[in-house]
Amino acid sequence: MRLHVVDHPLVAHKLTTLRNRETDSPTFRRLADELVTLLAYEATRGVRVVEHDISTPVAPAKGVKLTQPKPLVVPILRAGLGMLEGMTRLIPTAEVGFLGMIRNEETLQASTYANRLPDDLTGRQVYVLDPMLATGGTLAVAIQYLMERGADDVTAICLLGAPEGVEHVRRTVGEDASVQIVLAGMDPGLNEVGYIVPGLGDAGDRLYGVV
Numbered sequence: 001m002r003l004h005v006v007d008h009p010l011v012a013h014k015l016t017t018l019r020n021r022e023t024d025s026p027t028f029r030r031l032a033d034e035l036v037t038l039l040a041y042e043a044t045r046g047v048r049v050v051e052h053d054i055s056t057p058v059a060p061a062k063g064v065k066l067t068q069p070k071p072l073v074v075p076i077l078r079a080g081l082g083m084l085e086g087m088t089r090l091i092p093t094a095e096v097g098f099l100g101m102i103r104n105e106e107t108l109q110a111s112t113y114a115n116r117l118p119d120d121l122t123g124r125q126v127y128v129l130d131p132m133l134a135t136g137g138t139l140a141v142a143i144q145y146l147m148e149r150g151a152d153d154v155t156a157i158c159l160l161g162a163p164e165g166v167e168h169v170r171r172t173v174g175e176d177a178s179v180q181i182v183l184a185g186m187d188p189g190l191n192e193v194g195y196i197v198p199g200l201g202d203a204g205d206r207l208y209g210v211v
């Protein structure tokens with residue numbers, strides 16, 4: 001399992017504004033969207049392509065195109081939805097599946113409540129979108145689920161992570177798994193209710209309001 005914390009001044013700038021409690025929901029949504037596109041650029045460095053011959057107006061040329069089947073993007077509901085546009089802007093032809101996961105706020109255990117995915121993910125490259133990698137419970141369950149269905153390469157794109165969460169995912173999927181985590185920032189740890197500190201609060205609430 002590989003971890004990549006993106007080190008770029010624009011990413012740091014947008015993340016700082018996201019963290020700010022004064023940032024309202026419309027601005028938060030727009031910035032999350034922009035930030036995901038920047039992270040997606042880094043996260044898709046290993047996206048699979050095949051050679052593709054074309055003709056320019058001047059001469060034949062060799063290039064590449066995305067392999068079939070196309071990459072699958074899976075936002076984790078609800079907060080991952082706020083990352084979907086930013087990702088599909090970069091890979092408009094990607095397929096999109098959905099996983100609804102909820103965390104029990106007392107036990108911090110994750111469980112699946114909705115699933116709209118292709119049945120067979122054999123050989124698929126999958127990009128999971130989940131803004132907060134806190135305890136890692138949700139992401140670990142989601143990645144395992146995708147790999148059990150046949151996905152052979154999974155990249156998780158998160159806005160913020162904590163070391164506990166990264167280690168939990170690493171222990172669950174195994175050191176040798178073809179899994180990559182891409183973060184805009186890594187914070188020092190979690191508080192007693194499993195929130196990332198200093199973090200940015202509840203990502204779902206900041207995107208969509210408290211419901």
Ligand code: URA
Nearest residue numbers: 134195196201202203
């Ligand atoms: N989920 C969030 O939205 N924020 C956190 O800090 C942790 C989990």
